[in-house]
Amino acid sequence: MSGVSNTNPSGSPYPNAKSDETWRNELSPFEYHVLREAGTEPAWTGKLPPSTTGVYQCRACGAELFRSSEKFDSQCGWPSFFSPLAGDRVVELDDYDLGYRRTEVRCAGCGSHLGHVFAGEGFDTPTDLRYCINAVCLKPAD
Ligand SMILES: [Zn+2]
Numbered sequence: 760m761s762g763v764s765n766t767n768p769s770g771s772p773y774p775n776a777k778s779d780e781t782w783r784n785e786l787s788p789f790e791y792h793v794l795r796e797a798g799t800e801p802a803w804t805g806k807l808p809p810s811t812t813g814v815y816q817c818r819a820c821g822a823e824l825f826r827s828s829e830k831f832d833s834q835c836g837w838p839s840f841f842s843p844l845a846g847d848r849v850v851e852l853d854d855y856d857l858g859y860r861r862t863e864v865r866c867a868g869c870g871s872h873l874g875h876v877f878a879g880e881g882f883d884t885p886t887d888l889r890y891c892i893n894a895v896c897l898k899p900a901d
Pocket of ligand 1: 775817818819820821822866867868869870871
């Protein structure tokens with residue numbers, strides 16, 4: 760089990776870091792598994808409700824992470840965005856868990872796992888990036 764760290768890649772504590780006990784109290788077991796243990800929800804099972812404000816927040820700490828205007832339909836089974844709300848809202852880390860390099864995406868507010876980002880897949884978007892985010896990690900900022 761590879762839990763997520765309470766310090767960011769430069770060694771500083773995340774601004775919204777909480778104790779493991781607090782996360783366990785505040786999150787459902789499944790939310791805890793994905794956000795704090797870097798789990799993955801099964802494809803096509805996550806439901807991300809529409810956001811009336813156009814903004815999605817981190818499920819764990821409430822940081823504003825993505826906008827619905829940058830969401831696109833990648834047919835991959837998870838919510839996909841071509842850009843975060845701002846580059847400093849997420850932290851991107853090398854991840855070799857599957858034996859090859861992927862780029863993991865974590866919340867810059869609390870360090871919780873969000874998903875992965877893939878580049879150069881040929882999507883007709885402004886960035887050709889696919890932020891493949893577990894729906895359970897986000898909530899509409901309403
Ligand atoms: Zn967060």
